[in-house]
Amino acid sequence: MKHTFPVTSGNVLRCRGWRQEGLLRLLENVLSVGEDPDNLVVYAALGRAARDWPSHDKIVETLKTLETGQTLLVQSGKPIGVLRTHAKAPIVIMANCNIVGQWARAEKFYELAEKNLICWGGLTAGDWQYIGSQGVIQGTYEIFMRIAARHFGGDLAGRFVLTAGLGGMGGAQPLAGTMAKAAILCVEADETRIDKRMAIGFLDTKTNSLEEALAMIRKAQSEKRRLSVGLVGNAADIYPEIVKRGVVPDVVTDQTSAHDLVYGYIPSGRSLDEVRQMRKGDPKVLMEESTRSIVRHVGAMLEFQKKGAVVFDNGNLIRTQAKNGGVTNSFDIPIFTDAFLRPLFARAIGPFRWVALSNNPDDIRKIDDLLLEKFGSNQIVSNWVQLARKHVPFEGLPARIAWLGHGERTELGLEVNRMVRDGTLSAPIAFTRDHLDAGAMAHPNIMTENMRDGSDAIADWPLLNAMVNCASQADLVAIHSGGGGYAGYMTSAGVTLIADGSEAADERLSLTLTNDTSTGVMRYADAGYEDALDEAKRKSINHFRLPQ
Numbered sequence: 001m002k003h004t005f006p007v008t009s010g011n012v013l014r015c016r017g018w019r020q021e022g023l024l025r026l027l028e029n030v031l032s033v034g035e036d037p038d039n040l041v042v043y044a045a046l047g048r049a050a051r052d053w054p055s056h057d058k059i060v061e062t063l064k065t066l067e068t069g070q071t072l073l074v075q076s077g078k079p080i081g082v083l084r085t086h087a088k089a090p091i092v093i094m095a096n097c098n099i100v101g102q103w104a105r106a107e108k109f110y111e112l113a114e115k116n117l118i119c120w121g122g123l124t125a126g127d128w129q130y131i132g133s134q135g136v137i138q139g140t141y142e143i144f145m146r147i148a149a150r151h152f153g154g155d156l157a158g159r160f161v162l163t164a165g166l167g168g169m170g171g172a173q174p175l176a177g178t179m180a181k182a183a184i185l186c187v188e189a190d191e192t193r194i195d196k197r198m199a200i201g202f203l204d205t206k207t208n209s210l211e212e213a214l215a216m217i218r219k220a221q222s223e224k225r226r227l228s229v230g231l232v233g234n235a236a237d238i239y240p241e242i243v244k245r246g247v248v249p250d251v252v253t254d255q256t257s258a259h260d261l262v263y264g265y266i267p268s269g270r271s272l273d274e275v276r277q278m279r280k281g282d283p284k285v286l287m288e289e290s291t292r293s294i295v296r297h298v299g300a301m302l303e304f305q306k307k308g309a310v311v312f313d314n315g316n317l318i319r320t321q322a323k324n325g326g327v328t329n330s331f332d333i334p335i336f337t338d339a340f341l342r343p344l345f346a347r348a349i350g351p352f353r354w355v356a357l358s359n360n361p362d363d364i365r366k367i368d369d370l371l372l373e374k375f376g377s378n379q380i381v382s383n384w385v386q387l388a389r390k391h392v393p394f395e396g397l398p399a400r401i402a403w404l405g406h407g408e409r410t411e412l413g414l415e416v417n418r419m420v421r422d423g424t425l426s427a428p429i430a431f432t433r434d435h436l437d438a439g440a441m442a443h444p445n446i447m448t449e450n451m452r453d454g455s456d457a458i459a460d461w462p463l464l465n466a467m468v469n470c471a472s473q474a475d476l477v478a479i480h481s482g483g484g485g486y487a488g489y490m491t492s493a494g495v496t497l498i499a500d501g502s503e504a505a506d507e508r509l510s511l512t513l514t515n516d517t518s519t520g521v522m523r524y525a526d527a528g529y530e531d532a533l534d535e536a537k538r539k540s541i542n543h544f545r546l547p548q
């Protein structure tokens, strides 16, 4: 059966309240902007919105009939049942893809998925928080700007950025690159992904020829002109070829789905059709071939680093895969969190976002105005909102992301709830955030690599975070662990709130948004980060300092 993926607009409810309707619209939204919605895949190769179509349909049916005081349970994308709770309890709680430690391996995940016992929710796919490629765009932009400030005098004008992967998340790279004024080359094995990014205005142009791509980049560099080029090709071939030609980009990274050797990464020498067939028939061979390609891919990244390029891992486990393939020094490449973003996370500043459930872009514009009025003196926020307004097109339900911290999120949430109440906004707003947020993720090769106290692999923090958000009356709370190639590598927590204008929503927003970031500051304060200790003191967060 072919499915359609509309987003719902306006004020007519299909559910018994806006909390349920809001979550239903978010579920529809992740599919409408997802990469392969017919298979319920939202992004990152296997990140699914629901286990299967019967599960999806039952979730939809349940959200439509769910009463206040009831809570829907979801286990790895499958609705399990409805419990009687109370009016202040979350209306959906989820646990997605949590496999017991010794069993948490990619092969075991595939086996369980084959039996339809489990599915992977990615971070924001399974809990319906994904907002399209713009979800990571500010993070990518902030990384580029931090590199620019540290190495290139403030922006990336005249600089060459090389990357790969234009999928659900990686698709944000070309736009983030041009927003930072760079000439950015994005290598992508699947031409349809390139076309999709061009169609939504995230990518300027494409070519099949490396020669032509490099010429375009060179010209843009010499004119200090922003440009993004999509090159159809395999990064495991193209990166070494660029090394061979003696060309050294200024900045190099990668956002192919290298975390998953079967369903994500495309090995060199294989067509997309061949890879699709091998996924079922020859997964072992595919894993070996992907590993061999990643070894070359990362080998070239290390060569670029030796020649002076700023090289970083953008959160796709590529260094880990290369190390498993024998590249003993792959961790010479730093991870973006440790290299660029930790000072922000230590203050619980992270990727907060909101979605206009009306499907009316004016609602987002009005919140942009509010943000500039309230946080105009916050350089990161005001700079970002002005840029995003100008450059970031909406996909699916209009949404905005902005890196806000403790107190700021609560202030915005309450003000927006007031604007819903007094009719300034045309319908309720959903608030959510990435799982890659201060208190919400344990991911020792990405988010928590090199924590000051060595607590990289401790997953208590996201579990505490999820429980805190349940206790604080969030509308949806989810605990996710890694699936596919991420199995055994991470645990994280997600949260969503519907600002429906009610006084009950004031309470939910105030408690959840405040406590969510409090756990973030506490996590970093506990690890000994001065920024977090300072933030806790300045903002009166009741964190205990005991001797270790």
Ligand code: NAD
Residues within 6 Å of the ligand: 035, 043, 044, 045, 046, 136, 139, 164, 165, 166, 167, 168, 169, 170, 171, 187, 188, 189, 190, 193, 233, 234, 235, 236, 255, 256, 257, 258, 259, 260, 264, 265, 266, 267, 268, 293, 314, 315, 316, 317, 436
């Ligand atoms: P995706 O599966 O939607 O897209 C990956 C893209 O890489 C696909 O278009 C695929 O064709 C392409 N690709 C695969 N192998 C290739 C190769 N050898 N050469 C060229 N192109 C190749 O995944 P996504 O959602 O874009 O995520 C990409 C990666 O980034 C994942 O590993 C994901 O977990 C990670 N990620 C990081 C962050 C972060 O905060 N930094 C956020 C989200 C996702």
